[in-house]
Amino acid sequence: MDRISVICAHIPGCRVFADIGCDHGYCTAYVLEKGLCERAYVSDISAACLKKAETLLAAEIAAGRCVPVCADGLDGVQDADCVLIAGMGGEEIVRILSRAPLPERFVLQPMHNVEKVRRHLLARGAHIEEDFTFEDGKFYDLIVGRAAGGDAYSDFEYRYGRDNLKSPSAAFLRKLRKEADVLREALAADVKREQREALLERLHESEAIIDAIEERL
Numbered sequence: 001m002d003r004i005s006v007i008c009a010h011i012p013g014c015r016v017f018a019d020i021g022c023d024h025g026y027c028t029a030y031v032l033e034k035g036l037c038e039r040a041y042v043s044d045i046s047a048a049c050l051k052k053a054e055t056l057l058a059a060e061i062a063a064g065r066c067v068p069v070c071a072d073g074l075d076g077v078q079d080a081d082c083v084l085i086a087g088m089g090g091e092e093i094v095r096i097l098s099r100a101p102l103p104e105r106f107v108l109q110p111m112h113n114v115e116k117v118r119r120h121l122l123a124r125g126a127h128i129e130e131d132f133t134f135e136d137g138k139f140y141d142l143i144v145g146r147a148a149g150g151d152a153y154s155d156f157e158y159r160y161g162r163d164n165l166k167s168p169s170a171a172f173l174r175k176l177r178k179e180a181d182v183l184r185e186a187l188a189a190d191v192k193r194e195q196r197e198a199l200l201e202r203l204h205e206s207e208a209i210i211d212a213i214e215e216r217l
């Protein structure tokens with residue numbers, strides 16, 4: 001499945017949906033087409049990016065079912081009960097979430113710094129329902145959850161994602177193997193002692209998880 005399809009398949013039904021950093025607006029088009037919400041916002045900090053969604057969703061906008069917003073993060077979309085933030089760095093996602101109450105439901109697809117996103121959500125009392133790696137040419141992580149309910153993660157779960165450890169997918173195993181190869185290559189190069197120790201520690205951790213997953217297969 002391609003990245004957009006995986007994201008769309010995990011968007012829950014809601015009253016008001018907001019696609020933050022919508023760019024093309026494909027996810028909102030899906031949500032409206034499937035009747036998953038009563039109305040939607042497409043929001044982007046860049047007017048040029050937002051224009052793409054406005055073009056795609058012109059009919060929905062004209063019908064009043066979709067409202068375009070050119071703003072930073074959640075500014076101007078406070079009544080949304082489900083928020084999607086996909087394709088942005090984890091630090092930017094955390095900055096956006098920090099500036100407002102957590103949305104009732106959220107679907108997040110950080111490009112990196114995923115651990116920071118997990119820690120931010122749980123520190124604010126959120127409950128994570130799904131947290132897994134998938135593959136579409138590259139590896140991506142998807143986090144789906146709710147503002148309320150609370151949750152507790154182990155350090156490993158923060159680092160790797162809970163579903164990846166509980167029910168590892170072939171994509172997650174491929175990601176770990178690839179990361180282990182990269183670490184082995186780095187270790188084969190001429191690196192300083194402290195750096196070598198840190199790389200070795202990460203490699204051993206990856207190898208231990210790979211072995212544990214392979215034993216379960």
Ligand SMILES: C[S@@+](CC[C@H](N)C(=O)[O-])C[C@H]1O[C@@H](n2cnc3c(N)ncnc32)[C@H](O)[C@@H]1O
Pocket residue numbers: 020021022023024043044045046049071072073074085086087088092096
């Ligand atoms: C790589 S695109 C991702 C588009 C789409 N969400 C996806 O996953 O395919 C990132 C988009 O986020 C927008 N963006 C970056 N920072 C933002 C912010 N603070 N608030 C709103 N939009 C932002 C960018 O202008 C860009 O359109």
